[in-house]
Amino acid sequence: MTTSLSDVRPIGEQLRAWRQRRRLSQLELASGADVSTRHLSFMETGRSVPSREMVLRLAEHLDVPLRDRNLLLVSAGYAPVYSETSIEEPRMDSVRAALRQVLQGHEPFPAVVVDRFWNLVDANAAAGLFMEGAPEELLRPPLNVLRLSMHPDGMARHIINLGEWRAHMIDRVRRHVALTADESLAQLYRELRDFPGADPVADAVVPPSGNEVVVPLRLRADGRELSFFTTIATFGSPVDITVAELAIESFYPADETTSRYLRERAGW
Incomplete structure (x- = not known):
């Protein structure tokens, strides 16, 4: 709407x-x-x-x-009451500082800040893992993390459980569209759904196997198989539109191999 x-x-x-x-x-x-x-x-x-x-x-x-x-x-004939402040404005200094603290505190594991369209607002150094080898056109601002992850020339090439992950993410966007009725978000949903090479059967949501508690992201990097799960955090009780629409997605290693690889990569 x-x-x-x-x-x-x-x-x-x-x-x-x-x-x-x-x-x-x-x-x-x-x-x-x-x-x-x-x-x-x-x-x-x-x-x-x-x-x-x-x-x-x-x-x-x-x-x-x-x-x-x-x-x-x-x-209804009344003035708007909610401001929409650029993230670069001085009055957002405390917000930016809080985001930076969370991102840096999550090292050596990846974390990103995105807006309502999943455009990248900020990221920590570890998140560079997801951008390596991607074509320049996918990395130009505004970098959309969903487009980067599901585009055939982006992360999708390295995701082992691509069908499962695509189904999870596309359903997530679909539900967000249903909640907000945002046409721009609906356009992104259709773009992601219709990427070349997408397999409607593989993208079908399947019931959990019973061996996992979350849908993992599995990808190949440096000859290793890495596995992640994520959490999403938002600001509590926001009264500014920009702040309300920010989300921090933090990636956690789902196994010791992934944890060890990320620590080694960061020189820890």
Whole structure:
């Protein structure tokens, strides 16, 4: 649903679309937001214009992304309340410092910071492992880590369990598209899904084997087979759009061979 502030739909249409996207009935949303079903119905049909506080309350209960909450406010006739500050601005010094601390503290294991489109914002030195040998066009800013990992000329050449990993990542993007209704993200999803050489059968999500607790990333490097699992961290209670859309993905060795290789590579 993400669009420009100058091109917004009526507030009632947007509220109804977000409610339906979250698969809530009017009664369920009304009960959760402490508003009458009749009032909610009037807002959705345009018979009543919600107050600024009501827009924010409903957006909170619908888990609407911050940039889309601004759109809801504008469509209801109110000014946006959430800023979108460049990561390079002085007021973001503490944010950048926190990100750097996390990235450096994760060495010698890879870690990256990405935005809502999985474009690379920052990375530690160990993450260079994933970029080695990739063609220049995949490394030009903005470097998209999903495109780099799944492009036939990128990391995909080295990923041993490519079908399993692709299925996991593409499903992750698909679910994010469903949650945000972001058309730009939907375009990225279609691009990744339709990469040359993609095998729809191999990309099918398969049930776990019982021998693993997470979907691993297995790849070849320097004649060795490495295995990783990842964790994702975000900022708590953000009120700036840029901060809300940042995520830190940290890669951990899934076996001793991988751990030893990364330590040796870093000279530890």
